[in-house]
Amino acid sequence: MKKVIRVGDTLKEYGGKVTGGSYNAFGKPISCVGDSAVCNKHGATRIAQGASGSTINGKAVALDGHRCECGCTLVSSLAQMDIAP
Numbered sequence: 001m002k003k004v005i006r007v008g009d010t011l012k013e014y015g016g017k018v019t020g021g022s023y024n025a026f027g028k029p030i031s032c033v034g035d036s037a038v039c040n041k042h043g044a045t046r047i048a049q050g051a052s053g054s055t056i057n058g059k060a061v062a063l064d065g066h067r068c069e070c071g072c073t074l075v076s077s078l079a080q081m082d083i084a085p
Helices: none
Strands: 010-012 016-018 022-025 028-030 036-039 043-046 051-056 059-061 073-075
Touching: none
Parallel strands: none
Antiparallel strands: 010 016, 010 073, 016 036, 022 028, 036 043, 051 059
């Protein structure tokens, strides 16, 4: 089980934040494949990976450890909501 990625969660390696999402989980929008992020090294990027078994509007939900198009790793700040990858 992995933690869900939401708007405001960070990127590992160079820092940055997830900026796109929809449908709230504990007060913040959940992010999916194709949603936007900003990497401190690479600039504007998008989420490239998600959980194939969990979707929102046909887009796979991004989970902790998944990557952006720039190669950075998504890091979840949510401690309470796990989803099977």
